[in-house]
Amino acid sequence: MANISYMTKEGLKKLREELDYLTTVERPRISKEIGEAIEKGDISENAEYDAAKDAQGMLEAKISVVQGQIASARIIDESKIDTSTVQILNKVKIKNCKNNSIMEYTLVSETEANLKEGKIAVSTPIAKGLLGKKVGDKVEITVPNGIIPFEVIEISL
Secondary structure, three states, X not given: OOXXXXXXXXXXXXXXXXHHHHHHHHHHHHHHHHHHHHHOOOOOOOHHHHHXXXXXXXXXXXXXXXXXXXXXXXXXXXXXXXXXXXXXOOEEEEEEOOOOOEEEXXXXXXXXXXXXXXXXXXXXXXXHHHOOOOOOOEXXXXXOOEEEEEEEEEEEO
């Protein structure tokens, strides 16, 4: 079985909506493209047919991945989330001790991560380094650019 992925109700809802779109909109569209390519005659040298079959293969792979994510999803009971230490679904305000910049991230599952919204996956180096820390804790986190010292300023929901 795949690894369990913890997520919010909204995250699981988005995955189900994506799966529904892929199976009810994209799958029939690609099937239609394949049918149209077959109608044009000899498929052994038909580039449209080959492209449609390739697209179908990629779509089915994506559907399989999303189905696996849904199957391994576990909903987090947000009412039981504690803010005494950093954990998934916490909003964490941290200070980069090198340049004194303040950043705020919400730790979420891989499927819900969106840096533009300030949501980072719990599997990222920064999130891993922050998990279990308390307000006031200082931690050095290894990131692709080197080691950065951070201080946990605030933990909230």
